[in-house]
Amino acid sequence: MASSVLRLCRPPVHVSASQSDVCGKTSSEKLHPQVLLSLRSNTLSTRLVGKQFNSKSDSRSFLSRRSRKAMATRAAVSTGSESTLTQAVDFKKLQNGSDIRGVAVDGVEGESVNLTEAVAEAIGAAFAAWLLDRKNADFTTKPRVSLGHDSRISAKSIQNAVARGIAGAGLDVIEYGLASTPAMFNSTLTVRDDLFCPVEGAIMITASHLPYNRNGLKFFTSDGGLNKKDISDILTRADKIYHVMSKESTNTAETVAKKVTHSVDYMEQYTADLVDAVRKGAGGVERPLEGFHIVVDAGNGAGGFFAGRVLEPLGAVTTGSQFLEPDGMFPNHIPNPEDKKAMEAITKAVLDQKADLGIIFDTDVDRAAAVDSSGRELNRNRLIALLSAIVLEQHPGTTIVTDSVTSDGLTKFIEQKLGGKHHRFKRGYKNVIDEGIRLNSVGEETHLAIETSGHGALKENHWLDDGAYLMVKLLIKLAAAKASGEGSGSKVLSDLIADLDDPAISSELRFKIDQSHPDIGSEGFKAYGQQVLDHLDGVVASDSNLEKAAVNHEGIRVSGYGGWFLLRLSLHDPVLPLNIEGPSQEATKKLGEFVLTAVKDFKALDTSALQKYVA
Numbered sequence: 001m002a003s004s005v006l007r008l009c010r011p012p013v014h015v016s017a018s019q020s021d022v023c024g025k026t027s028s029e030k031l032h033p034q035v036l037l038s039l040r041s042n043t044l045s046t047r048l049v050g051k052q053f054n055s056k057s058d059s060r061s062f063l064s065r066r067s068r069k070a071m072a073t074r075a076a077v078s079t080g081s082e083s084t085l086t087q088a089v090d091f092k093k094l095q096n097g098s099d100i101r102g103v104a105v106d107g108v109e110g111e112s113v114n115l116t117e118a119v120a121e122a123i124g125a126a127f128a129a130w131l132l133d134r135k136n137a138d139f140t141t142k143p144r145v146s147l148g149h150d151s152r153i154s155a156k157s158i159q160n161a162v163a164r165g166i167a168g169a170g171l172d173v174i175e176y177g178l179a180s181t182p183a184m185f186n187s188t189l190t191v192r193d194d195l196f197c198p199v200e201g202a203i204m205i206t207a208s209h210l211p212y213n214r215n216g217l218k219f220f221t222s223d224g225g226l227n228k229k230d231i232s233d234i235l236t237r238a239d240k241i242y243h244v245m246s247k248e249s250t251n252t253a254e255t256v257a258k259k260v261t262h263s264v265d266y267m268e269q270y271t272a273d274l275v276d277a278v279r280k281g282a283g284g285v286e287r288p289l290e291g292f293h294i295v296v297d298a299g300n301g302a303g304g305f306f307a308g309r310v311l312e313p314l315g316a317v318t319t320g321s322q323f324l325e326p327d328g329m330f331p332n333h334i335p336n337p338e339d340k341k342a343m344e345a346i347t348k349a350v351l352d353q354k355a356d357l358g359i360i361f362d363t364d365v366d367r368a369a370a371v372d373s374s375g376r377e378l379n380r381n382r383l384i385a386l387l388s389a390i391v392l393e394q395h396p397g398t399t400i401v402t403d404s405v406t407s408d409g410l411t412k413f414i415e416q417k418l419g420g421k422h423h424r425f426k427r428g429y430k431n432v433i434d435e436g437i438r439l440n441s442v443g444e445e446t447h448l449a450i451e452t453s454g455h456g457a458l459k460e461n462h463w464l465d466d467g468a469y470l471m472v473k474l475l476i477k478l479a480a481a482k483a484s485g486e487g488s489g490s491k492v493l494s495d496l497i498a499d500l501d502d503p504a505i506s507s508e509l510r511f512k513i514d515q516s517h518p519d520i521g522s523e524g525f526k527a528y529g530q531q532v533l534d535h536l537d538g539v540v541a542s543d544s545n546l547e548k549a550a551v552n553h554e555g556i557r558v559s560g561y562g563g564w565f566l567l568r569l570s571l572h573d574p575v576l577p578l579n580i581e582g583p584s585q586e587a588t589k590k591l592g593e594f595v596l597t598a599v600k601d602f603k604a605l606d607t608s609a610l611q612k613y614v615a
């Protein structure tokens with residue numbers, strides 16, 4: 001991506017009149033109390049504020065004024081001031097691995113709102129404080145945070161609240177409006193002053209494919225997405241900030257936010273990068289997709305841009321593309337390439353339109369899948385196989401990192417057919433991508449890290465988790481094949497994976513752990529789940545048809561009866577997911593029966609799905 005490849009130092013940015021209003025002495029009196037707390041013991045922010053005041057003594061007095069006000073605010077809280085926000089919120093519960101997720105809209109029974117505007121405001125302020133506190137951060141100018149969102153109905157209110165938190169903390173806010181998660185990360189790399197890029201931090205407001213009442217936040221710096229530890233840190237800070245917030249401080253932050261928020265069309269830059277990547281990959285041709293008919297299904301999420309702003313400028317016809325308009329009620333299907341109905345919808349569109357290819361995204365466009373002209377789904381193992389084939393043509397022998405639920409057929413394909421190495425790691429896109437980065441750092445060359453969910457990142461694209469870029473790789477292949485006379489249409493893609501063994505049966509069953517069951521000890525469901533796994537591990541040897549995977553990074557993976565199973569702990573939920581694949585129902589039933597016998601005495605585990613499966 002042209003503008004993003006170089007990580008240049010940003011030239012100092014002129015502080016505008018409105019910005020100096022906010023940073024200067026006069027308006028410091030008006031600053032948001034939550035900021036005072038976030039800045040209180042913050043040396044980096046002291047440095048930053050000191051720069052803006054151009055004098056250490058000014059900055060000291062600025063902080064001490066702030067500290068006094070913060071202490072006063074906290075005192076008000078402890079004496080029960082009426083202006084304090086009182087709704088109790090368990091901030092820890094908002095963590096979902098390396099994201100934040102919660103309920104933002106009322107209306108679903110049993111799901112009360114915990115991602116309120118006040119909570120979102122506190123999280124915005126906490127991220128600002130975290131950013132200023134980062135080790136080795138050396139901000140020579142006032143840091144900026146970009147904010148984007150998907151099509152959810154709560155998007156705007158959460159965005160405004162987060163903006164208040166960031167602005168109140170003394171940082172600038174750059175609003176992108178409807179955007180994609182990968183675009184947000186990209187904005188930390190792009191060098192373009194008129195777009196206020198690169199930003200020091202980026203936030204995407206999204207809950208991916210979850211129902212309409214949820215929302216969440218994903219955070220980025222130029223180092224990539226934040227990890228679990230960072231998110232815990234931000235939520236701990238947010239919890240403290242939340243308790244010193246008041247209606248008055250929110251109003252003040254609102255006034256500040258109006259002054260320091262800039263709205264830009266960053267998606268123009270991001271989509272131009274995608275278009276350039278295809279043109280470059282296709283040998284510099286302006287309209288390399290001329291003659292191709294490609295339909296897009298955005299599921300009413302944020303991915304509708306791909307048809308009009310990527311495919312059409314490249315010459316493709318996109319007639320019959322569907323659900324491109326953002327609609328946070330997701331009236332047509334869940335925007336999720338792992339969802340059966342969603343895949344059926346795009347398949348139907350491809351067949352109805354007699355299109356060459358179909359492309360489908362999840363709500364925030366960090367996941368994608370495709371469908372070829374015959375209606376064959378190119379998702380999960382097939383998508384990984386396809387991208388492996390493309391990447392291994394460019395980088396013979398390289399390692400492909402995947403999640404843990406990939407098939408044995410995929411390993412055979414990557415290693416025996418393509419001559420690469422399959423490194424099957426853990427579930428979780430961040431785990432997978434981080435493992436790709438780690439392998440490279442210890443000298444094992446890898447260029448692709450990809451999950452069956454449709455998350456995937458390439459080394460050539462800054463390890464950016466980007467569903468749209470995965471599709472760009474397919475488009476380059478199509479265009480290049482046409483240009484070289486190798487073939488037109490999507491057959492060139494299907495041919496690449498002709499030798500991939502598809503399992504006849506592939507199932508995922510999820511066993512809930514009843515956390516209120518008396519068998520769950522004080523160490524909780526994770527320890528209980530681990531006991532189940534340890535027990536299973538111990539009994540595998542009792543069946544001579546079974547063999548434990550020699551290398552395995554997650555749960556218990558066992559081969560047998562021509563198939564395999566993997567039982568592991570869910571990344572986020574009190575659940576043990578079981579994946580089973582095999583050449584026949586008879587084989588998968590045998591594997592299922594073995595697991596059922598092994599775990600049946602664990603009474604807190606709901607194995608009813610497996611009982612049905614083997615019946």
Ligand SMILES: O=P(O)(O)OC[C@H]1O[C@H](O)[C@H](O)[C@@H](O)[C@@H]1O
Pocket residue numbers: 427428429430451453455569570571572573577
């Ligand atoms: O462990 P599970 O419950 O199956 O969930 C695992 C999945 O969680 C989220 O959806 C992440 O985005 C995925 O990257 C991950 O694979």
